[in-house]
Amino acid sequence: MTHGVFMNSKEILDREFLEIRGKILEIGAALDRLDRGEGDVSGDPRLSLIHDAIRLAGTKEPHRAERIQLLFSREYDKAWQDKFDLTSKT
Amino acid sequence: MYYIDPHLHMVSRTTDDYETLAKMGCVAISEPAFWAGFDRGSAESFRDYFKQLTEVEPRRAAQYGIQHFTWLCINAKEAENVELSREVLKLIPEFLDSPNVLGIGEIGLNKNTRNEAIIFQEHVELALAHDQQILIHTPHLADKYQGTRMILDMLADHSSLDRNRVLVDHVEEHTVGAVMEAGYWAGLTLYPVTKCTPARAVDVIERWGPNRLCVNSAGDWGPSKPTAVPDLILEMRRRGHAESSIRKIVYDNPRMFFEQSHNFQLPDPATR
Numbered sequence: 001m002t003h004g005v006f007m008n009s010k011e012i013l014d015r016e017f018l019e020i021r022g023k024i025l026e027i028g029a030a031l032d033r034l035d036r037g038e039g040d041v042s043g044d045p046r047l048s049l050i051h052d053a054i055r056l057a058g059t060k061e062p063h064r065a066e067r068i069q070l071l072f073s074r075e076y077d078k079a080w081q082d083k084f085d086l087t088s089k090t
Numbered sequence: 091m092y093y094i095d096p097h098l099h100m101v102s103r104t105t106d107d108y109e110t111l112a113k114m115g116c117v118a119i120s121e122p123a124f125w126a127g128f129d130r131g132s133a134e135s136f137r138d139y140f141k142q143l144t145e146v147e148p149r150r151a152a153q154y155g156i157q158h159f160t161w162l163c164i165n166a167k168e169a170e171n172v173e174l175s176r177e178v179l180k181l182i183p184e185f186l187d188s189p190n191v192l193g194i195g196e197i198g199l200n201k202n203t204r205n206e207a208i209i210f211q212e213h214v215e216l217a218l219a220h221d222q223q224i225l226i227h228t229p230h231l232a233d234k235y236q237g238t239r240m241i242l243d244m245l246a247d248h249s250s251l252d253r254n255r256v257l258v259d260h261v262e263e264h265t266v267g268a269v270m271e272a273g274y275w276a277g278l279t280l281y282p283v284t285k286c287t288p289a290r291a292v293d294v295i296e297r298w299g300p301n302r303l304c305v306n307s308a309g310d311w312g313p314s315k316p317t318a319v320p321d322l323i324l325e326m327r328r329r330g331h332a333e334s335s336i337r338k339i340v341y342d343n344p345r346m347f348f349e350q351s352h353n354f355q356l357p358d359p360a361t362r
């Protein structure tokens with residue numbers, strides 16, 4: 001369910017096309033800069049995360065922003081209180 | 091449009107910022123206690139800080155017609171020092187009757203450690219013992235999802251807690267749902283790189299609806315923009331949201347949340 005979305009898809013694309021284009025160019029340019037830099041970061045897990053996130057953004061599934069956030073997040077372990085020896089009061 | 095910024099660290103800002111905020115329509119702010127950028131060495135440093143929050147800042151804000159409210163705690167980062175934290179926790183009750191104190195905050199987690207969790211729970215118990223509202227900081231970046239879930243687990247331990255009197259702040263796309271579905275208030279912080287842009291904040295509002303959502307700048311000593319809330323107002327206008335809908339997010343909602351604190355008194359800006 002969405003609340004208060006007043007612009008249609010065409011209006012949103014008209015408004016945001018140049019902004020989206022600019023943001024994609026920034027990503028491409030930053031990756032070029034990484035390539036030009038001395039050294040090799042191809043094994044750095046952060047770079048893999050960036051490539052995974054770019055792939056996620058390009059899918060047609062909904063809630064891409066939420067899924068990209070989760071990609072960059074540490075995992076949550078439901079049993080964390082036991083591991084910390086902090087007993088839940090419930 | 092007049093608005094309330096429910097999270098703004100004015101001790102770190104200049105008097106010029108108060109003037110700019112007033113010119114942009116800000117009528118009230120609330121300032122949670124936070125990390126000063128360095129770890130303080132003693133509880134007495136916190137006593138001085140609490141005096142600054144309860145005595146100095148309200149006077150500075152009043153010069154520009156802005157009402158200043160505050161929240162008291164030892165922040166999550168310094169909560170790693172359990173001994174110091176417990177000394178600070180003992181200090182807090184002597185300030186709770188100050189006229190601008192809204193509750194306990196911003197408590198929370200930083201790196202999601204055991205010590206942080208222990209002190210978080212002790213803050214919640216303090217709030218419950220003194221019938222105080224709670225404002226909660228959630229961790230940054232990769233730690234946010236895990237930390238937010240841990241915080242919700244700990245809050246769920248307190249059956250007597252009124253969830254409508256708790257605001258979980260700095261939510262983003264991946265944490266807002268769990269907070270809202272559990273019945274708490276949620277805060278969106280407008281930091282361009284590490285938290286939410288105005289456009290993404292409006293996306294969240296459009297997805298989850300305007301109820302129990304507030305928006306803040308969380309302006310502090312780091313890269314931040316104390317006038318970020320007007321940026322959100324502009325984004326909502328550009329998308330065609332009604333003025334009444336915008337006012338609900340930037341004024342009615344924080345007012346409704348704060349009014350649950352017995353210290354909150356704010357004359358209606360439309361009639362003063």
